[in-house]
Amino acid sequence: MANYGFIIDNRKCIGCHACTVACKAEHDVPVGVNRTWVKYIEKGTFPQTSRLFSVMRCNHCDNAPCVDICPVTALYRREDGIVDFDNRRCIGCRACMQACPYDALYIDPETHTAAKCNYCAHRVDRGLEPACVNVCPTHAIVSGDLDDPKSEISMLRSQHQVTVRKPEKGTLPALFYIDGDMVSLNPTATEVSNDSVWGSQTRGVGHYAKFLQDHQSKAAATSHHFPIISSAKSNVKIIDSLEKFLALGDDQTGVLNTQVSAESALKSQQVASEVARRTYDAPQKGVLWGWHVTAYLWTKAIATGAVIVPLLAGLLGVLENSMSVKSIGVVCGIFFLAATGALLAADLDQPKRFIYVLLRPQWKSWLVRGAYIITAYGASLAMWLLLALGGVTNSLLDVVVILLAAATAIYTAFLFAQAKSRDFWQSPLLSVHMLIHAMLAGSAIFLIGLPFVESTDWGYFVRWIVAISIFARLACDASELATSHSTSDAALTVKLVIRGRYARLYWWGVVAMGGIFPLVFVLLTPNWTMPLAGVAILIGIYFSEHIWVQAPQRIPLA
Numbered sequence: 001m002a003n004y005g006f007i008i009d010n011r012k013c014i015g016c017h018a019c020t021v022a023c024k025a026e027h028d029v030p031v032g033v034n035r036t037w038v039k040y041i042e043k044g045t046f047p048q049t050s051r052l053f054s055v056m057r058c059n060h061c062d063n064a065p066c067v068d069i070c071p072v073t074a075l076y077r078r079e080d081g082i083v084d085f086d087n088r089r090c091i092g093c094r095a096c097m098q099a100c101p102y103d104a105l106y107i108d109p110e111t112h113t114a115a116k117c118n119y120c121a122h123r124v125d126r127g128l129e130p131a132c133v134n135v136c137p138t139h140a141i142v143s144g145d146l147d148d149p150k151s152e153i154s155m156l157r158s159q160h161q162v163t164v165r166k167p168e169k170g171t172l173p174a175l176f177y178i179d180g181d182m183v184s185l186n187p188t189a190t191e192v193s194n195d196s197v198w199g200s201q202t203r204g205v206g207h208y209a210k211f212l213q214d215h216q217s218k219a220a221a222t223s224h225h226f227p228i229i230s231s232a233k234s235n236v237k238i239i240d241s242l243e244k245f246l247a248l249g250d251d252q253t254g255v256l257n258t259q260v261s262a263e264s265a266l267k268s269q270q271v272a273s274e275v276a277r278r279t280y281d282a283p284q285k286g287v288l289w290g291w292h293v294t295a296y297l298w299t300k301a302i303a304t305g306a307v308i309v310p311l312l313a314g315l316l317g318v319l320e321n322s323m324s325v326k327s328i329g330v331v332c333g334i335f336f337l338a339a340t341g342a343l344l345a346a347d348l349d350q351p352k353r354f355i356y357v358l359l360r361p362q363w364k365s366w367l368v369r370g371a372y373i374i375t376a377y378g379a380s381l382a383m384w385l386l387l388a389l390g391g392v393t394n395s396l397l398d399v400v401v402i403l404l405a406a407a408t409a410i411y412t413a414f415l416f417a418q419a420k421s422r423d424f425w426q427s428p429l430l431s432v433h434m435l436i437h438a439m440l441a442g443s444a445i446f447l448i449g450l451p452f453v454e455s456t457d458w459g460y461f462v463r464w465i466v467a468i469s470i471f472a473r474l475a476c477d478a479s480e481l482a483t484s485h486s487t488s489d490a491a492l493t494v495k496l497v498i499r500g501r502y503a504r505l506y507w508w509g510v511v512a513m514g515g516i517f518p519l520v521f522v523l524l525t526p527n528w529t530m531p532l533a534g535v536a537i538l539i540g541i542y543f544s545e546h547i548w549v550q551a552p553q554r555i556p557l558a
Helices: 018-027 065-069 095-099 131-135 152-159 208-222 235-248 252-267 291-315 323-346 366-389 395-418 430-448 456-481 488-498 503-524 527-554
Strands: 004-009 037-045 048-056 075-077 083-085 141-145 175-178 275-280
Touching: 004 152, 018 037, 018 131, 065 075, 065 095, 065 395, 095 395, 131 141, 141 152, 291 323, 291 395, 291 430, 291 456, 291 527, 323 366, 323 395, 323 430, 366 395, 395 430, 430 456, 430 503, 430 527, 456 488, 456 503, 456 527, 488 503, 488 527, 503 527
Parallel strands: 004 175
Antiparallel strands: 004 141, 037 048, 037 275, 075 083
């Protein structure tokens, strides 16, 4: 069986875009999205300048993360190494787009399903080469069987030093570059900009339209570009320069300082330094998981915490045999769990196919595992409530419900970990972060009703759960944001949170409103003020989820 792959010979590529046009014609790819595209990078200062062309597309990985995360097997790897897709199964969850480190997938604005380069599998099955290979005028794109030592692609691979994109991801890509330049292949080595002679696009389609509009409005307001240094000895300056660009966000007060800092960084490179800038590229996809995902994490935290807190208090003897508080927690859990499911379905581009997750499961995906965990949790809540209405209590069932609630609270951390393109989501603390949010959200719900409860022990219990959870969250955030990270993408995300686009929201919304303010209230003020603390906590949790979801998606992938 063959093992198909690509080699892009950058010595021959002239940046003519014939491959892009041929791909669009072969697959009827809509305007605004691409299965293959050519990225232009210009290096140097006049008169010592050069232009690089890099063909970008699916890497047909041996260990394809998009296949593992797809909940319905819409993406699959064929025996010949081609990663293909079936849009009849796709539910439009965009998980594959988050998993792909190479930004190779997109949502087709006409079918509302995922799509990407599939190696022209229909042509390969008939003994033909992919359309892009056929049309390339300089034979810069070579396809073939990587396992056949007599094939052209195998001989080129053995005779030349080849480069792959992001080998640290462990995806084992089957797309190789001859004479590949990391300034071009590394997406954070140059500024992302659509505001250039060759790279501007007036509008986007589908999920990209609003992102392009916002991006171009910002570009028009600032009208600035700054160089990013690219050399083996200047990785720190690459990160610093890019993080200054990302830190601008909607606040333009730092434009002049950014220009000055970038110019100083450029002048400091006296040896082997080159200026690199991106002059043509495909539109950026922007934030793929937006407010629906933020709201779903928020409702899920309430749905689980509101059940864990009173049931745990009952097991510890704080509530004794009081069923009213427990029942309120379970009813609250059922309501917010239903809201969680509704938000999950609403976020899909094919919401009518949501049931495919349960009926056509791909068990490696944490979307599938999470769907079954949520289903089991919902069933356990319904059983608990039915028994409670009949006057039956069961401590063993309480334990089962608590365990399912905890699993529901944290499973999304494992889903985010499958999104290999986002380094910040790979943190082992993410599951702890979500469990703390669940405890905090559940406690906040009962803080709001605390003035109407007579039990002193219950009041103290809720207050202490809130205080401990706030301290735990601040400690978790400090571990995540104050320590060094092994990748530049994760480091850039941290800088976005603490000093960049999301800094004000984090420090004032999460730390102050959602942390310090309610902590003071629960420790020092009487019961009648607790609703204020509870509302502040819930708002702070929403802000925190918004930042943790969106900030990593601001880092460019291609």
